[in-house]
Amino acid sequence: MRAYVLCGGFGTRLRSVTDTQKALVPVHGEPFLARVLRQLARAGISEAVLCAHYRAEQVAEQLAALAHDAGLRLTLVVEATAMGTGGALLNALREQPAPGRYLVLNADTFLDAEGYRLMVQGQGNALLGVQVDDRSRYGSLEVDAAGRLLALREKGREGPGLINAGVYAFTCETFASATVRACSMEQELLPELLAREAVGVIEYGGRFIDIGTPQSLDRYANDFRMEP
Structure with a gap:
């Protein structure tokens, strides 16, 4: 099975602590992306396409080492201009x-292999949901009793709840006829998909942390000192 890994973020909030491409931020002597790719391999993914734009040359320089470390076939696709998560x-x-x-996933978020395995073993179009104590930084999910996605809510809702973990599974037909354009996965592609067919939500209860801020990067580095 193949995964498309979104590595195109500008990492604006991390620029105060690093000038490295966000997915390649070093954590205990290795790029963060190396840890993500190993989790994918443990979940049964055999190949991955890295979707990059900002500082894509840094990803290209490390492509062979990342592939060897994870035991995955890796391909790099570079966007000429930034196209957003959906456009990428x-x-x-x-x-x-x-x-x-x-699968489709964000390169700046760490999950246990089980999270990806749940998506690999699922069927049809789905996204991964995770319960958190504070959902204000994330997009919330509205789900019906059968586990189908009803709506994605904007960031900013406070308190505990089910959020979008940024991992998706799609069939090869899902976007086969879509026009290639700059767009957002959460604000455009997913709502458009939801309007025409069902999207399941698979709940995951393992480790979940993104490294999008200096504080969350520091937390990851302190919490996951050992090999995940």
Whole structure:
């Protein structure tokens, strides 16, 4: 199974602590992305397409080492201009069409392998949801009793709740006829998909942390000193 890994973020909030491409921020002597890719391999993913734009040359320089470390076949697709999370996927699908059902994930978020495995073992279109104590930084999910996604809510809602973990599974037909354009996964592609077909929500209860801020990066470095 293939995964498309979104590595195109500008990492604006991390620039006070690093000038490295966000997915490649070093954690205990290795790029953060190396840890993400190993989790994918443990979940049964055999190949990954890295979707990059900002400082893509840094990703290209480390591609061979990342592939060897994780034991994955890696391909790099570079966007000529920033296309957003949705556009990055559409662009990569044009360059490297999916041979079957596939995963999509953010390169700056750490999950246990079980989170990806749940998505690999699922069927149809789905996204991964995780319960958190404070959902204000994340997009919340509205789900019906059957576990189907009803709506994605904007960031800023306070208190505990189910949030979007940023991991998706789609069939090869899902975006086959989509026009390649700059767009957001959460604000455009997913709502458009939800309007025409069902999207399941798979709940995951393991470790979840993104490294999008200096504080969360520091927390990750302190909490996960040992090999995940």
